[in-house]
Amino acid sequence: MATWYRTGKVAVANGNKTVAGTGTAWIGAINPGDELKAPDGRGYEIEAVVSNTVMTLVDAYLGSGQSDADYSIRPTRGVTVAFNENAQALISLVQSYVDGALSGKFPAGTTGTPSLTSAADPDTGFSFPGGNQVATSAAGVRRTLLGTTSYQIDLPITGAAVQANATDATAGKLMVVDAFGLGDSAAKQATDLDTDRLSGFYFGYGGAHANATPGTNPFPTLNGAFGLIVGSGGPGGPGAFMTQTAIRFNSEETEALFRSRNTTGWTPWRRVLDDDDLQSDRWDTTAGALLTAGAYGFGGNAPTPSGNDFNNEKRTGLTAGFDVTNAFNGSRSIVCLTMARNGDRLVQFGMNTNGAEFYMRGWDGTTWSQWYPIAPERGSNSNGEYVRFADGTQMCWERRVPVTLSGAVSVSRDRTYAAAFAGTPVLTATPSGGNSAENNFGEYIISAKDNSGTPTFRLRHYEAASRSDTLYFDWFAIGRWYN
Incomplete structure (x- = not known):
């Protein structure tokens, strides 16, 4: 049969249900329903055991208040009841093992207190931090985490699965930092x-x-x-x-x-070629340099000649400009190709931008020659028409040149060539009619006075009386425009 409990002292107050203990250890020693033999000699039913030093009564204390008083507690339940309660608790505990660990099921646990561990090392083992996750801990620190899509490892991997050294090429081994030079400072x-x-x-x-x-x-x-x-x-x-x-x-x-x-x-x-192998600019003549778009005027807009003067351009390439000095034949917009031989001999080809004229010239290392047309050049002005050929031949002509006689037997008239000759040309003229006597020209003479382009037509006839009339001539000259 259970014994009475008398350890420690109590303090009670009149009309109060709370009993305070000093030096008491009531948890597990007494139970609700037990009887308190209070300092006033009365018996009171215990309602609840709050802690080792506090309990409450079903009815308020009736006696006078006391502190540090003796007391006793009489168990009201027998050994059989206690045995039954303990047996039930044991059955519940065993059932929890049957439903849990003995059936392969463990609580989630934590990193510091894994649910599956050893008695000697309780902070090392397995836990289940989330759905479809298994974690391992060592010394209370998580080391791995296995999920459905990844396996996280939080510590270095060593052993036979890892390279033995930085050049270990064994198939299937994990590489380490500096493997084959990767990730290493050297x-x-x-x-x-x-x-x-x-x-x-x-x-x-x-x-x-x-x-x-x-x-x-x-x-x-x-x-x-x-x-x-x-x-x-x-x-x-x-x-x-x-x-x-x-x-x-x-x-x-x-x-x-x-x-x-x-x-x-x-x-x-x-x-491997790099930027240093490219031209520094479009006129870079460094031997072996790679040409870039626009080099020497090719593959881009042609540059203006040096000083806007074709005489200054002595590098092989294309240049172009507007109103460039020393262009040919007064052309204003010209594209020019210069070809050099060791810098001491040059040839230039020029074409105006409408494509109507194509000229060439040379440089002998000291002096530029004049521009020469490559294709025949043909033109006209108030002095007639002309055509120039690349070989230097030039022809000039004019039709129906009027020569008027006013009461005279002879008359002369000067004309200017449509284009200048380099020397005295061969000049011919033929009559082409008159006003009053279409076919009566009398005697006429035509001559080329000099090479500057001033031929003189001199007409003379031998009738008894002077004549007033306008006569017409066609003339033609052939010679050279350069020697």
């Missing part, structure tokens, strides 16, 4: 440029360096280092087909070369 040094077969990032030393990298060196005169990018793959087995790109380390000038390999061997190193 790439791995190539051992032999011709026989290394592993893709990656490396470095080597030029041919003039004391530690020059073996193999066919891309920079045989370099006394320094260069970077090397190696690519390997394709048919034919490992290393049968490869590419290499070498880039020289230089703060002032970058230079890159590349080559490839197939089953027959390596190709020669070839240089």
Whole structure:
């Protein structure tokens, strides 16, 4: 049979249901329904055990208030009741194991207190932080998290699944930082440029360096280092087909070369062109420089000749301009092609922009020649018509030139050639009629006085009396417009 409980002291107040304990431990020792033998000698039913030092009564205390008083509590339930309660609690506990761990089901747990762990290491084990998730913890810290779409690992991986070193090429192994030069502050040094077969990032030393990298060196005169990018793959087995790109380390000038390999061997190193290989401007004449669009007037708008003067243009290329000095035949808008031979002999071809005239000239290293038409040039003005040929031949003519006699037996008239001759031309004239006597010209003479272009027509007839009439002549001259 259960014994009475008397440990500690109590304090009670008249009309109050609360009992305070000092030095008491009521939880688990007494139960609601037990009887309190109070300091006033009366018995009171316990309503609730609030804590180890506080309980409440069903009825208010009737005696006078006291503190630090003796008391006793008599259990009202027998051993059988307590046994039944304990048995029921045990059954509930066992059932929770049957429904949980014994059936393979565990609570969620946390990172610090995993739900599946060992007695000796309670902060290391498994927990279930969310739907379709399993986490592992070690020392109270999550290390992995497995979900339906990913497996998160929060610590370094080591062991046989990881590369043994930076160039370990075993199939299936996980790569580490600096594997084949990736992610490392310093790439791995190539051992032999011709026989290394592993893709990656490396470095080597030029041919003039004391530690020059073996193999066919891309920079045989370099006394320094260069970077090397190696690519390997394709048919034919490992290393049968490869590419290499070498880039020289230089703060002032970058230079890159590349080559490839197939089953027959390596190709020669070839240089990668960069901006330094291009013309600096359209007139850049650096030997070997790559031409850009607009170079020397090709592939873009032709530039204006130097000083807007065709005499100054002594570089091979196209130029164009408007009202350019030393253009041909007074043309205003001209495109000109200059061709040079070592800078001491030049030929220029010019065409006006309407395409009507095409001229050429030469420079002998000292003096420009005059412009010569390549196609026949034909024109007319108030002095008649003319045509010029590329070989220097020129013809001028005029029709129905009036010559008037006023009561005279002779008369003369000066005319100017439509285009100047370089020397005295051959000149002929024929009558083409008159006013009063169409066919009566009498005797006439025509002569070319000089090479400046002033032929004189001199008419004379021998009738007894003077004559007043207007006669008409056609004249024609042939000669050279340049010698």
